[in-house]
Amino acid sequence: MTILLVVLGLFAGMVGALSGTGGGIIITPMLALYFGVPIEQAIGTSLIAVITTSAASSSVHLQRHTTDIRLGMTLELATALGAATTAYLVGYINRTALQVLFATFLLYGAVMILRRGGKTEDEQDEFVPQLSGTGFTIPDYEPKNMPLGLGASLVAGGLSGLLGIGGGPIKVPVMYIFMGIPLIVATATSNFMIGVTAAASAAVYYRRGDVVVGIAAPMAVGVFVGSLLGARLAMRVHSKYVAILLVGIMLYLSLHMFVHIAGKYL
Amino acid sequence: MSQIREPGFDRAVALVLRIGSFAAFLVMLTGVLAAVVVDGHTATRIELAGVLIMLITPVARVLVAMILFLREKDWKYGAISAGVLLILVLGSLFGVGEH
Numbered sequence: 488m489t490i491l492l493v494v495l496g497l498f499a500g501m502v503g504a505l506s507g508t509g510g511g512i513i514i515t516p517m518l519a520l521y522f523g524v525p526i527e528q529a530i531g532t533s534l535i536a537v538i539t540t541s542a543a544s545s546s547v548h549l550q551r552h553t554t555d556i557r558l559g560m561t562l563e564l565a566t567a568l569g570a571a572t573t574a575y576l577v578g579y580i581n582r583t584a585l586q587v588l589f590a591t592f593l594l595y596g597a598v599m600i601l602r603r604g605g606k607t608e609d610e611q612d613e614f615v616p617q618l619s620g621t622g623f624t625i626p627d628y629e630p631k632n633m634p635l636g637l638g639a640s641l642v643a644g645g646l647s648g649l650l651g652i653g654g655g656p657i658k659v660p661v662m663y664i665f666m667g668i669p670l671i672v673a674t675a676t677s678n679f680m681i682g683v684t685a686a687a688s689a690a691v692y693y694r695r696g697d698v699v700v701g702i703a704a705p706m707a708v709g710v711f712v713g714s715l716l717g718a719r720l721a722m723r724v725h726s727k728y729v730a731i732l733l734v735g736i737m738l739y740l741s742l743h744m745f746v747h748i749a750g751k752y753l
Numbered sequence: 754m755s756q757i758r759e760p761g762f763d764r765a766v767a768l769v770l771r772i773g774s775f776a777a778f779l780v781m782l783t784g785v786l787a788a789v790v791v792d793g794h795t796a797t798r799i800e801l802a803g804v805l806i807m808l809i810t811p812v813a814r815v816l817v818a819m820i821l822f823l824r825e826k827d828w829k830y831g832a833i834s835a836g837v838l839l840i841l842v843l844g845s846l847f848g849v850g851e852h
Binding site for chain 2: 489490493535538539541542543545546549550552554556557560561563564567568571574575682683685686687688689690691693694698700701703704705707708711
């Protein structure tokens with residue numbers, strides 16, 4: 488089983504890095520459906536993989552100097568608080584309710600990727616900064632609407648603690664549209680925040696015994712290598728095919744989860 | 754004015770993430786290999802050590818950023834970082850819950 492988990496992590500890490508989604512979204516349902524892990528433990532365990540992906544990818548963004556550490560740290564006050572709170576509440580939530588929530592979110596995520604025409608978050612070709620003599624030319628900006636940003640971060644963090652996902656689809660548009668942050672900075676900063684957000688909830692899951700070490704370790708080993716490979720391959724593989732593959736997997740897993748839940752009541 | 758463009762600061766924070774995740778990877782890999790070969794209690798403990806290093810890496814990143822802000826006498830962001838650190842520590846101390 489250990490080797491199977493490494494391979495699954497490798498695959499999830501690679502797809503995650505190629506599509507810019509993190510990969511945690513497919514790890515949780517796979518653990519729940521095919522490895523007999525209770526949903527709350529599947530979420531807690533996949534959070535370790537989420538932290539791994541975030542650490543690897545945000546160190547790349549940092550070295551490109553596209554991350555706004557001050558903005559990220561400020562919004563992390565809200566994401567960490569939201570994540571720790573909902574992670575705590577998961578201990579009291581009915582297991583079936585959590586499964587339904589997860590399957591619904593999985594379906595929603597797949598539809599969102601489809602609606603963007605197979606484009607995932609990290610793909611903003613038109614916003615790739617130009618290299619000048621001194622570095623990247625990012626337009627000057629001043630974060631606006633901080634209360635709204637903090638509110639959205641609280642919700643994104645809450646979702647992260649509840650379902651073990653990153654919350655990028657909420658943070659990136661709020662930073663870009665309402666706070667006046669350039670898209671490339673918003674994406675990098677959202678990515679930067681995921682590690683701390685996931686750690687805030689993972690600590691709670693861990694204390695409750697919901698991080699299965701024997702699964703988390705081989706999975707994270709695979710994810711680490713997979714995301715490095717994926718980052719290398721990203722130049723050569725057409726990301727549209729990866730997005731189609733990801734949507735297919737997400738739809739299948741969501742459907743399977745719904746069938747699984749229904750099966751218990753019919 | 755934008756708030757970014759402090760290359761040294763970015764590099765230091767990136768370094769924490771790189772060292773932390775790579776160390777966690779190496780320790781977890783050792784544990785996983787041990788689990789495949791001997792499948793015992795020791796293997797699980799090595800795996801646990803790796804998982805905990807991974808879990809602590811983002812916390813270390815906040816701590817290092819806080820120290821860097823304080824050294825720059827940027828009290829506002831030093832305090833914000835301390836707040837994030839406090840939430841992380843409180844969460845791991847009290848966030849137990851039950852099933």
